[in-house]
Amino acid sequence: MTALARYRIILPVVSLAVLLAATFYMQPRAMSYFGLNLLFNLAVPIALATIAQMMVIMVNDIDLSLGTFVSLVACITATFLHDTPLLGAAMLLALILSYAALGALIHTLELPAIVVTLGMSFVWGGLALFILPSPGGTSPVWLRTLMTVKPPFVPMAVVASVIIAAVTHLLVIRSGIGTVLRGVGGNARSVARAGWPLVRLKALAYGLCGLFGVLAGMALVGLTTSADANIALRYTLLSIAGVILGGGEFIGGKVSPTGAVIGALTLTLAASFLSFMRLSPDWQIGAQGAILILVLTARLIFSRKGSVA
Amino acid sequence: MTLLAKPWIWSWLAAAIAFGLTLALTSGRGAGELAYAALSFGAFAAIVGMGQMLVITLGPGNVDLSIPATMTLTATLALKVMSSDPGTALLGLAVALAVGLGAGMANFALIFLLRLPPIIATLAASLVYQSLAIWSNRGLRIKPPEGLADFSTGRFLALPNVAWVALALAVVVWVVLERTVWGRWLLAAGQNMRAARLAGVPVEMVRAATYLAVSVFAGLAGYLLASFSGGAALNMGAEYLLMSIAVVVIGGTSIAGGASNVPGIWGAALFMFLVVSMLNSYGAGAGVRSVLTGTIIIAIVIAASTRRVRA
Secondary structure (H helix, E strand, O other): OOHHHHHHHHHHHHHHHHHHHHHHHOOOHHHHHHHHHHHHOOHHHHHHHHHHHHHHHHHOOOOOHHHHHHHHHHHHHHHHHHOHHHHHHHHHHHHHEEEEEEEHHHHHHOOOHHHHHHHHHHHHHHHHHHHOOOOOOOOOOOHHHOOOOOOOOOOOHHHHHHHHHHHHHHHHHHHHHHHHHHHHHHHHHHHHOOOOOOOHHHHHHHHHHHHHHHHHHHHHHHHHEEEEOOOOOOOHHHEEEEEEEEOOOOOOOOOOOHHHHHHHHHHHHHHHHHHHOOOOOOHHHHHHHHHHHHHHHHHHHHHHHHHHH | OOHHHOOOOHHHHHHHHHHHHHHHHHOOOOHHHHHHHHHHHHHHHHHHHHHHHHHHHHHOOOOOHHHHHHHHHHHHHHHOOOOOOOOHHHHHHHHHHHHHHHHHHHHHHHHHHHOOOOHHHHHHHHHHHHHHHHHHHOOOOOOHHHHHHHHHEOOOOOOHHHHHHHHHHHHHHHHHHHOOHHHHHHHHHHOOHHHHOOOOOOOHHHHHHHHHHHHHHHHHHHHHHHHHHOOOOOOOOHHHHHHHHHHHHOOOOOOOOOOOOHHHHHHHHHHHHHHHHHHOOOOOOOHHHHHHHHHHHHHHHHHHHHHHHHH
């Protein structure tokens, strides 16, 4: 078991390292402050979205509305948060609370999360269209400054990824409440028997998903400086892929925040990698799929060896 | 068992209400046209919905996320092979079904050989299919052969041809599910895979056949949709991912697996079209329309679940 637990994080690290080494080999100039920043810039919102998805997968559910939710947040950030900061902040807070309410609703009525979030994806998408019918808006200045800050030695994208991974690792793996939340995914009944209110725990997990979804949308606007209602639709599938790539599993509360961040970085890098190989950009999406399959194949081989040992 | 207890009645009721509310606005004019349009567009949702229904019936965790990409890929390749030449419709159909079959095999190979969860396997595969479609299409829009375009937009006995295709498929799926041993195996596997395996059901065979079937259905839907709309587009399948799952759930199929419902799929497919046209005719913008559609889906799921608890 210890071997398996160790492999769980080793594999995502190795796959990212291999991909990074291959990229540097193809394009040595990428091995610089500026190059790294370019490679990983867009990874920050994806990493945050992946963490959000992980919160829901941690309690054995899945969120099919995350992409539209992040788009909605991006639309609010580029309009209300820029024009009337107080109102914008209140709206974002309301979104987080509605996510928590959604979690409570799904638990209380025993609804299938996949369907409810599917329905919510229409709701979020509709609201986003309502707020921003055509692409536009402006990023709040402080957000733009934050996302383009140039820390010494290491680019912002890398620093941000490390911070995200560290904070969520503390929250999910080291803290007491994080352990209980993972317990909900592992064995909800035993957590309930131990006296924990399951409704509140589910609401908390979904609320955390909403929180990180909001952060993802804000980070995205900080980078792109404007928004549109379809800006982050790909994030639903990318975030699920990132969680699994990072060693998480759909059931059993087995998740790894560090792995999820690394998974998101790997997926982002996979898209850029092909342009360095001078392959046609047609294959960029396919490359993400192929790398997903490759890493999961490797995981199968490793976990077999691990269970033998 | 009374009529009200049938799980499919709700989607038909909802469709009828949406139909009635739309016509209330025009005081009854255009009923025929509306029904015709609903049957045409509903047919595509019904075809992919039936495929998704078979997969979801397999039990928790089984869902095919590659339907949109498979639709796009089959349509692109089929239209490329036909290259607008007359008399190639059947060849194109064969190509579409073969590509669908290939996609299904690839999906199941990932699920079975790599033991990936179906969600992640079909997701990863769909990224590859999408790239294949982009690569082979090159942004060109090839028109379907004239005969095929006429067929897919034409009518027979007052009903759209595509609706006849989807209806025939629905009858086949219903017969297979309700009257053949394979259908019983599928339901048994969906209710309890372990018990089914111990009872001697060839569970892996059933799963393989199901994942092949959903991709072939998606291939058929892609072929018809591309012929219907005058060519394949790279985003043509996009709305059918959520659509396929939504019609399954609204149609009364259990999301937990083991209970499928063919008539409900058709009711839900009509409903999904009618609710949009209802909101349209009441002057709702795209945003409001989408919010209300989502709210209605969730409301139906909640209604269905409270019914289950009381029963």
